[in-house]
Amino acid sequence: MNFLEKRILKDGIVKSGNVLKVDSFLNHQMDITLIEEIAREFKRRFDKKPISKVLTIEASGIGIAAFVAKEFGVPMVFAKKSKSINVDGEMYVAEVVSFTHKNKNQIIVSKKFLQQDEHVLIIDDFLANGCALQGLISIVESAGAVVDGCGIVIEKGFQYGGRAIRNMGYHVESLAIVDAMDSETGSITFRDQKND
Ligand code: G4P
Numbered sequence: 001m002n003f004l005e006k007r008i009l010k011d012g013i014v015k016s017g018n019v020l021k022v023d024s025f026l027n028h029q030m031d032i033t034l035i036e037e038i039a040r041e042f043k044r045r046f047d048k049k050p051i052s053k054v055l056t057i058e059a060s061g062i063g064i065a066a067f068v069a070k071e072f073g074v075p076m077v078f079a080k081k082s083k084s085i086n087v088d089g090e091m092y093v094a095e096v097v098s099f100t101h102k103n104k105n106q107i108i109v110s111k112k113f114l115q116q117d118e119h120v121l122i123i124d125d126f127l128a129n130g131c132a133l134q135g136l137i138s139i140v141e142s143a144g145a146v147v148d149g150c151g152i153v154i155e156k157g158f159q160y161g162g163r164a165i166r167n168m169g170y171h172v173e174s175l176a177i178v179d180a181m182d183s184e185t186g187s188i189t190f191r192d193q194k195n196d
Contacts, residue, residue: 004038004154016183026064027126036067042175050119051149052120054075054076054077055077056123057079061124077109079139084106087106090112092139092142093139094135099128109139114139119145120140120148127152127155127172130159134161149170149171154178157191
């Protein structure tokens with residue numbers, strides 16, 4: 001079991017509806033020592049790639065991606081969620097449907113901050129159905145840049161996002177993959193991964 005899985009078992013709370021609450025250390029209150037360890041682990045896993053930019057989506061991805069960008073010594077850009085339909089031509093736009101929140105957002109990144117031929121590492125806290133990640137991938141590709149990898153802190157392996165995105169040929173590294181959880185007993189089952 002790796003450092004993150006241990007922390008999830010210690011402080012994560014399984015809620016009904018297959019929701020894992022990790023707000024005491026990851027996405028509300030943030031344990032910065034843990035985030036630094038997460039960032040070092042992503043650096044180790046993507047070290048061979050010529051990453052020139054880290055991309056994430058607001059809100060919870062930002063704090064994590066900032067530390068990852070520092071490890072790589074590159075800038076971090078976050079996609080903004082926009083309700084407006086009047087997005088000008090200076091922006092890359094993708095549509096993201098959230099199954100959890102049952103809403104639809106446009107996500108936008110200014111063309112100034114994503115150049116053709118850049119090598120992008122996408123970072124996010126959760127991968128569930130993969131809509132946010134697919135939106136970020138589509139933005140990178142509209143810019144003519146390369147997705148060198150996707151680093152996810154917690155993947156919900158029983159939802160289809162991870163499988164779908166790996167099947168499209170992208171390199172996805174998830175530090176913890178939850179294959180099952182039970183809100184009645186509080187039990188969490190992680191997938192065995194060779195990288196740990
Ligand atoms: P998807 O992007 O993978 O398709 O995920 P989905 O629509 O199902 O999830 C929408 C939001 O809910 C995302 O955050 C995602 O990170 C979060 N989420 C999904 N499953 C869980 C879970 O089990 N626990 C927690 N804590 N969050 C989960 P978001 O709307 O982008 O929110 P934020 O980043 O602005 O906080």
